[in-house]
Amino acid sequence: MNFEDLREKYKEYLLVLNFSPSTVKNRALYLEKFFRWLVEMEIRQVTGVTRETMRDYQTHLAEQVTKEGEPWSVLTQNNALQSVKGFFRFLAEEEYLLGDPARSIRYAKKPKRLPRSILSAGEMKTLLKAPDTGTALGYRDRAILELLYSTGLRREEVNQLKVEDVDWEEGFVRVNQGKGGKDRVVPLGKIASRYLENYVKSVRPMLLKDHSKRELFLSMRGGRMSKNVVWAIVKRCTEESGLRKKVSPHTFRHTCATLMLKNKANLRHVQELLGHSSLDTTQVYTAVTVADLKAIHRKCHPREKEVEK
Numbered sequence: 001m002n003f004e005d006l007r008e009k010y011k012e013y014l015l016v017l018n019f020s021p022s023t024v025k026n027r028a029l030y031l032e033k034f035f036r037w038l039v040e041m042e043i044r045q046v047t048g049v050t051r052e053t054m055r056d057y058q059t060h061l062a063e064q065v066t067k068e069g070e071p072w073s074v075l076t077q078n079n080a081l082q083s084v085k086g087f088f089r090f091l092a093e094e095e096y097l098l099g100d101p102a103r104s105i106r107y108a109k110k111p112k113r114l115p116r117s118i119l120s121a122g123e124m125k126t127l128l129k130a131p132d133t134g135t136a137l138g139y140r141d142r143a144i145l146e147l148l149y150s151t152g153l154r155r156e157e158v159n160q161l162k163v164e165d166v167d168w169e170e171g172f173v174r175v176n177q178g179k180g181g182k183d184r185v186v187p188l189g190k191i192a193s194r195y196l197e198n199y200v201k202s203v204r205p206m207l208l209k210d211h212s213k214r215e216l217f218l219s220m221r222g223g224r225m226s227k228n229v230v231w232a233i234v235k236r237c238t239e240e241s242g243l244r245k246k247v248s249p250h251t252f253r254h255t256c257a258t259l260m261l262k263n264k265a266n267l268r269h270v271q272e273l274l275g276h277s278s279l280d281t282t283q284v285y286t287a288v289t290v291a292d293l294k295a296i297h298r299k300c301h302p303r304e305k306e307v308e309k
Contacts, residue, residue: 001096003035006046010090030083046091054102057084062108078107117251118258123243124149130237136206137220141233143192143199144217147173148234148252150192152274155230155249161216163200168193175275184275 001009007028014024037060043049061080064072072080085102092100119127128145132138144158157175165174171188188196200216209222219225230249238247245251257270 003038003046006091006096007031007035007087009094009096010087013090013094014086026079027083027086030080031087033080034084034087046088046097049088049101051101051104054084054105057081058105058108074108074110078110081105081107117246117248117254119243119245119247119251119255121259123245124252124255127237127241127243127247130241131233136203139195139199139203140207140217141237143195143203144230144233145237145252146192146195147188148230148249149256150189151186152253152256153186154253154275156227158217158230158249159225159227162214163204163216164214166196166200166216168197168200182275184272186273186275 010031011024011028014027015021019027034057037057038044038049038053041053041056043053058077058081061072061077064077066072085105088097088100088102091097092103128142128149131141131145133142147153147158151173153173153175160176161173162176165176166188167173168188171190171193173186173188175184175186204216204218207218207220207222213223215224217225219229234247234249234251238245253274257274260270260273
């Protein structure tokens, strides 16, 4: 079989395993780049790919640059490599190949970066008050901001919510097909519950045009909001609040996690709230909750004791 035929077999395999269509599409695109590189290296059959070939390809990925001339991030390099490693694992398991030339190839080590935009509790309270709740769209925007802060949901997860996914009486939100195609149930705070209840009972009917629509948050035309509306709401409210920080929907997620850990939340509970598949992903927030460390430093460092004298 040629490259393209094998790629189609691999795509079918991923779909059977219930990978999301976007994941399958992205892996296929990375494989296309890999196949083009193989042809440049005068390798036209998968049987010609060796472990050395894969090492050369990993070097090739590390040398790639974006349209702006910036090097590919380690995450992008690893995503490209993951697609190829998965492809060859599939070929070996299905006996298209006798062995897997990519099996021993390790991913590049990801640099640990701290979240940059994190608000204090006071700054967040200022931001939450920015929408004009005397209007239907303003109340909708306040409900969205309260939801983001209370739950740490991703922007895409907010857009996908249906009315029946929110239980304001018990204080829970069901996230269907979140990142990685995973469902989860997350707690909803009392204040956010109150705003969502008022929105659904009194405000949403004012926006609704088609009663078959079940999306929780509606556009000004009564339909589903476009994917960029939540980002635009956050940007506008940040400007109106007077905050001089760069704030995005993900800032609410970062802030929710950081302040909960600062207030002694269990790391695994925060992991479940955010829907992280790995505890390592959540661990990064512990590095920015320095209040306790600062107190210990002030109490125990010998140089700090000299200040008291």
